[in-house]
Amino acid sequence: MNVLLIEINPFSPASTPISVGYIAAYLQSRGVCVKILAIGQDTTISAAGLQAFVRDFRPALVGLTAYQRTMLYVLGLAKLIKAVDHHIKIALGGPQATFLPSAALNEMPDVDYICRSNGEETLLAVADAICRQTPYSGLAGVTLRNEDGAVLDTPALKGAVDLDDYPSPYLNDIFDYEHMREAIMLTSRGCPHHCIFCYTPHAFNHRITFHSVERVIEEIRWIKKKGISRLWFADPNISYQWPRVEELLDRILSEGLQTEIWLQTRADLVNPEMMDMMRRAGVTTIAFGLESASAKVLPKLDKHVSVEKVARAIRIAQEHGIEVELFTIFGLPYETFDDAMATLEFVKKNNVKIMGNTNSQQMQIYFGTHMARHYEDYGIRPLNSRRPAYISIGSQYETDFMTHEEIQKVQQIWRANSLDRGRRIVS
Amino acid sequence: MRFTAPQDIYVILDPPDTERLDALCNALEDVLCHVNLTANLYLVCKDLADGMPRIERIQKVARAHLRENRCARIYVHFIHGVHLEKPAEAQHLYQYYYQGWKRSTLEFDREGYAHQEVPRMILLPVVIPDKDIDVSALEALLDSLKKAFMMPGLYLNDDTLHLTRSRALRAVTEKLYYGARSAGDPASVVFHLSAQRAVEALIDRLESGLGLDRIACNPGVVVSASDGMVYACIDQFLEREALGNLYAGTDPERLTAAAAQTRTPSACLACLARAVDTVADSPMPKDQAGGIGAVLYRLGTLYQDAGAYMEAVMKFEASLAFSPAEQRHAVYFRVGLCRAAMGDHEKAVSAFRAAESAYAHEHFFHFYLGTCYFQQGDYSQALAAFQAAFKLSPPAEDRIRIALYLATCFNNLARYSEAVTALETEKEYAGNVKELYSTLAYAYFQLKNHDKAIENLEAAVALDPDSAIDYASLGANYREKGEVEKAAAMYEKALALDPGLSVAQENLTRLRKPQ
Numbered sequence: 021m022n023v024l025l026i027e028i029n030p031f032s033p034a035s036t037p038i039s040v041g042y043i044a045a046y047l048q049s050r051g052v053c054v055k056i057l058a059i060g061q062d063t064t065i066s067a068a069g070l071q072a073f074v075r076d077f078r079p080a081l082v083g084l085t086a087y088q089r090t091m092l093y094v095l096g097l098a099k100l101i102k103a104v105d106h107h108i109k110i111a112l113g114g115p116q117a118t119f120l121p122s123a124a125l126n127e128m129p130d131v132d133y134i135c136r137s138n139g140e141e142t143l144l145a146v147a148d149a150i151c152r153q154t155p156y157s158g159l160a161g162v163t164l165r166n167e168d169g170a171v172l173d174t175p176a177l178k179g180a181v182d183l184d185d186y187p188s189p190y191l192n193d194i195f196d197y198e199h200m201r202e203a204i205m206l207t208s209r210g211c212p213h214h215c216i217f218c219y220t221p222h223a224f225n226h227r228i229t230f231h232s233v234e235r236v237i238e239e240i241r242w243i244k245k246k247g248i249s250r251l252w253f254a255d256p257n258i259s260y261q262w263p264r265v266e267e268l269l270d271r272i273l274s275e276g277l278q279t280e281i282w283l284q285t286r287a288d289l290v291n292p293e294m295m296d297m298m299r300r301a302g303v304t305t306i307a308f309g310l311e312s313a314s315a316k317v318l319p320k321l322d323k324h325v326s327v328e329k330v331a332r333a334i335r336i337a338q339e340h341g342i343e344v345e346l347f348t349i350f351g352l353p354y355e356t357f358d359d360a361m362a363t364l365e366f367v368k369k370n371n372v373k374i375m376g377n378t379n380s381q382q383m384q385i386y387f388g389t390h391m392a393r394h395y396e397d398y399g400i401r402p403l404n405s406r407r408p409a410y411i412s413i414g415s416q417y418e419t420d421f422m423t424h425e426e427i428q429k430v431q432q433i434w435r436a437n438s439l440d441r442g443r444r445i446v447s
Numbered sequence: 448m449r450f451t452a453p454q455d456i457y458v459i460l461d462p463p464d465t466e467r468l469d470a471l472c473n474a475l476e477d478v479l480c481h482v483n484l485t486a487n488l489y490l491v492c493k494d495l496a497d498g499m500p501r502i503e504r505i506q507k508v509a510r511a512h513l514r515e516n517r518c519a520r521i522y523v524h525f526i527h528g529v530h531l532e533k534p535a536e537a538q539h540l541y542q543y544y545y546q547g548w549k550r551s552t553l554e555f556d557r558e559g560y561a562h563q564e565v566p567r568m569i570l571l572p573v574v575i576p577d578k579d580i581d582v583s584a585l586e587a588l589l590d591s592l593k594k595a596f597m598m599p600g601l602y603l604n605d606d607t608l609h610l611t612r613s614r615a616l617r618a619v620t621e622k623l624y625y626g627a628r629s630a631g632d633p634a635s636v637v638f639h640l641s642a643q644r645a646v647e648a649l650i651d652r653l654e655s656g657l658g659l660d661r662i663a664c665n666p667g668v669v670v671s672a673s674d675g676m677v678y679a680c681i682d683q684f685l686e687r688e689a690l691g692n693l694y695a696g697t698d699p700e701r702l703t704a705a706a707a708q709t710r711t712p713s714a715c716l717a718c719l720a721r722a723v724d725t726v727a728d729s730p731m732p733k734d735q736a737g738g739i740g741a742v743l744y745r746l747g748t749l750y751q752d753a754g755a756y757m758e759a760v761m762k763f764e765a766s767l768a769f770s771p772a773e774q775r776h777a778v779y780f781r782v783g784l785c786r787a788a789m790g791d792h793e794k795a796v797s798a799f800r801a802a803e804s805a806y807a808h809e810h811f812f813h814f815y816l817g818t819c820y821f822q823q824g825d826y827s828q829a830l831a832a833f834q835a836a837f838k839l840s841p842p843a844e845d846r847i848r849i850a851l852y853l854a855t856c857f858n859n860l861a862r863y864s865e866a867v868t869a870l871e872t873e874k875e876y877a878g879n880v881k882e883l884y885s886t887l888a889y890a891y892f893q894l895k896n897h898d899k900a901i902e903n904l905e906a907a908v909a910l911d912p913d914s915a916i917d918y919a920s921l922g923a924n925y926r927e928k929g930e931v932e933k934a935a936a937m938y939e940k941a942l943a944l945d946p947g948l949s950v951a952q953e954n955l956t957r958l959r960k961p962q
Contacts, residue, residue, distance in 0.1 A: 028518065030484065030485050030520065059484070061485070064451050064452045064453075064454060064483045065452055065483065065484060066452035066480060066481045066482055066483060066484065067479075067480050067481075067484060067516045067518070067519055068480040068481050068700065069452055069481070070484075070518075088563065089562075089563065089564055091562060092517065092518075092558070092559075092562040092564060092567070093517070093518045094518075095517060096516065096517025096518030096519070097518045099517055099518075100516060100517075100518060404560070404561070406561070407561050407562075407563075408561055408562070411561065411562055411563060414563045415563060416563055440654075
C-alpha cells in the first residue's frame with residue numbers, strides 16, 4: 021500500500037518536515053510504502069506536475085499537514101488529489117487538525133479523516149483500515165464521516181510513552197539529504213506548562229516525552245555523516261531536564277560531534293554552566309519565549325517566567341557568545357499599546373537583534389488553546405464571525421485594551437525596527 | 448524528488464491583436480497548469496487604454512485557473528505606459544480602468560480574508576511614466592492604487608529617473624524597476640524586468656546565507672502574443688530560440704520540460720551574469736543598488752572557481768562601483784588571485800597592494816604577494832613578503848611552502864647561509880617533504896659543503912626514489928668531491944629514470960672523457 025504525506029507552506033522555504041518524517045518512518049517500519057512531499061515557497065511544482073506525481077505513485081491514502089495559515093492550500097491540495105482519483109482517501113493531521121471542531125468536516129468535502137491523536141499510530145490505523153477495505157470501521161483518534169455521511173468522533177488513541185519506540189526518520193533515510201540545509205530534530209515532545217495562548221501543552225496533555233540520549237547521539241552521528249552541518253532542535257524546552265541535556269552535550273563534546281546548533285528553551289531553565297557547555301558543543305543561537313515585557317501582562321499569561329529571569333538568561337547567553345532570539349507576541353489580553361511598546365524597548369535594551377524569530381507577531385488564537393476556549397473572559401472580540409468552521413479566531417480580533425488599528429500599528433512599528441523586513445523563521 | 452516548473456510567465460501583448468486574443472487565452476489556460484503553484488504573470492503592453500481590455504480577458508483565464516486549483520496563487524503584474532498631464536486625470540484613470548480591474552478579484556480578497564491570508568490573486572500594476580508626466584498626478588494615481596491594495600510599481604529609465612527625487616512619490620511606490628533609455632519596446636521591458644528579478648533572487652539567496660554555489664535559475668517562460676512564439680527562458684528569448692508556437696498547437700507540457708533541460712550550467716551562469724550586468728548598468732541610483740555589489744562579487748567567485756579568471760576579474764572590478772569602502776579590500780584581493788592565476792603578476796601585485804590594509808595580518812596575503820614578485824624575478828621584494836608571511840605563524844600545511852619559497856629567494860640572491868638557516872629548522876615540522884632536502888642541498892652545494900649536500904639529497908631520494916634531478920645533484924656533489932665513480936653512478940641512475948635529463952648526460956660525458 022502506498023501512502024503520500026504532504027506538507028505545504030507557500031509562505032516560507034521548504035524545511036525538513038520532521039513530524040511527517042516520523043510518521044513516514046513508522047509506517048515504513050510496518051511495511052507501508054511512503055513518500056513525502058514538502059512544498060515550500062522555493063519548491064517549483066505545477067498543478068499538472070503534482071497530479072502526474074499522484075497518478076504515478078497511486079497512493080491509497082494521502083496525509084496532509086494542516087496549519088491555520090495553510091488551510092486554504094491544504095484543502096486545495098485535497099481537491100486536486102481527489103480530482104486525480106476520488107478513491108484516494110485524504111487525512112488531515114498536524115496542529116490545526118488536533119482540536120478542529122468536528123463539524124468542520126462538513127465544510128471539507130474532500131477530506132475523509134481528521135487525525136487528532138498521535139500521528140504515527142493514528143495514520144497507521146487508518147492505512148490498515150483502508151487496506152482491509154473497511155476504511156471507516158474500528159478506528160480511533162480520528163473524526164470521520166461514516167457510510168451514511170454522518171460525522172463521528174472516535175475515541176482518542178494513546179501514543180508511545182518512550183519516544184524511542186518510534187523509528188528514526190534520519191536513521192531510516194526518510195529525508196533527501198542532498199537538498200537539506202539543516203536537520204530539524206526533536207529530542208522530546210510536549211510541554212507540561214499552561215501558557216494560555218499555546219497549543220502544545222494541550223495537544224500533549226501537559227506531558228513531555230523523551231528520546232534517550234543514546235538515540236539522539238546516534239541520529240547526530242548519522243546526520244553529520246550525511247554532510248549536514250547545522251542542527252535545529254525543535255523541542256519546546258530542550259533543557260527541561262538538566263541532567264539529560266548535560267549528558268547530551270557531554271556526549272557531543274566527547275565524541276567530537278560539535279556542529280552549528282539552534283535551540284529554544286524557557287528562560288528559567290538555563291544556567292551559566294549549561295551555556296558554557298552549549299557554546300562548546302556548537303550552540304550558536306538560543307531562543308527564549310518572552311511574549312511580553314510588561315510586568316502587568318506577562319503574569320496573566322500563566323507562563324510563570326518573570327521579565328527579570330528572561331533578562332538574566334539573555335545576559336548569560338550573550339556573555340557566553342551565544343546569539344539570543346526572543347519570541348514575543350503583541351495583541352495579548354490586558355496589553356495596551358504602551359505595554360506592547362515596552363516589549364519592543366526591552367528587546368532593544370537587551371541588545372537582541374530584531375530579525376528572524378525576534379520579529380514579533382500578533383497573538384494567534386488557535387483551536388485547542390485555553391485562549392480559544394475562554395477568549396471572552398479575556399476581553400477578546402473576534403472581528404469575523406463568518407469565517408469557515410476550520411479556521412479559528414487567529415489574528416482577526418481586537419481586545420478591550422487595543423483596537424484592531426492599534427494592533428496593526430504595533431506590527432508596523434516592529435517591522436520598521438526589523439533588520440530583515442520582518443522575516444520570521446518559526447511561525 | 449525534484450520538480451522544475453517555471454515560476455514566471457512574461458506575456459508581450461504589443462502590438463494589439465484582438466483576433467489572436469482568444470487563441471492566446473486558450474493556450475494560457477494550459478500554460479498556467481504547467482507553471483509553478485505560485486506564479487508571476489507579467490503582462491506587458493505599451494499603453495493602459497489599449498492594454499486593459501486584453502488584461503481583463505487574460506485575467507478571466509487566471510481566475511478560472513485559481514478557482515479550479517485552490518492550492519495555486521497568481522501575482523498579476525500589469526506593466527503599461529501612462530501619460531498624465533494634470534492631477535484630475537489620475538482619478539479618471541483610476542475609476543475608469545483600475546477600479547473595475549480590482550473588482551474582478553473580489554472573490555479572492557474575500558477568500559483571503561476568511562482564511563486570514565493574503566489573497567491568492569494579487570494585482571501589481573507597474574506604471575511606465577512618460578517623460579513629461581505630471582509628478583503630482585502620478586503620485587495621486589499610485590496613492591489610489593495603493594489604498595485599493597494594488598501595490599504599484601514604477602518602471603523608470605534615464606528620462607524618468609528624476610521622479611525618484613519626489614519623496615511623496617517614493618512613499619506610494621511599492622517597487623521600483625529600472626530599464627533601458629527607451630521604455631517603448633515591450634521586449635526590452637521584459638528583458639529588464641527579468642534581469643532585475645533574477646538579481647533580486649540572487650541577492651535574496653545571499654541575504655539568506657545560501658550563497659551562490661548552485662546556480663539555481665528559475666526560468667521565466669516568455670510568450671509573444673503577436674506571433675504565439677514561446678521561449679523557455681529569457682536567454683532563449685534573447686537568442687530567438689523559440690520552443691514552439693502556441694497558435695500552432697505547441698504542447699504546454701513541453702514548456703516545463705524544456706525549461707528544465709535546455710540550458711547548461713555555464714549557459715545559465717552566463718545568462719545570470721548578463722542579468723547582473725544589465726541591472727548594474729541600469730540608471731538605478733547607486734545608493735539604491737544595495738546587494739548588487741555582493742552579487743557581482745559572488746558571480747566573480749563562481750567564475751574564479753570555474754577557472755574563468757578574466758570573466759572573474761571583470762565581475763570583481765564591476766562590483767567595486769557598488770561596494771562600500773570596507774568591502775573593497777576583499778574584492779581587490781580576489782582580483783589579485785585571479786590576475787596571478789592568469790600570469791599577469793604585475794597587475795596582481797597592484798591589486799594585492801590595494802587590499803593590503805585589510806589583509807596585512809594574514810599570512811596567506813603575503814604569501815600570494817610574494818609569489819607574484821617571485822614570478823617576476825624580483826627576489827628581494829618576494830623575500831620581504833615571504834618573511835612577513837612567516838612572521839605571522841602560518842599553520843603547518845602552509846609553513847613549509849612559505850619556507851621553501853623563502854629559501855629559494857635566499858638561494859637566488861646568493862644568500863646561501865640564510866637559506867640553510869631557514870630550512871634546517873623546518874625539518875622538525877616537515878621532515879617528509881622532499882623539496883625541503885633538495886633546496887637545502889642546493890644551498891649547501893653553493894657553500895661547497897658537499898657532505899651536507901649529499902646527506903640532504905640522500906634524504907630526498909629516500910622520500911622520492913624516482914627523482915632523477917636529485918640523483919643528478921648527488922652526482923654533482925660527488926664530482927666536486929672528486930669521487931668520480933660515485934658521481935658517474937649517480938648520473939647514470941638519473942638518466943635511467945629520465946633519459947632526457949641533459950644536465951646528467953652532459954656531466955656524465957664530461958666525466959668519462961679522457962683527461
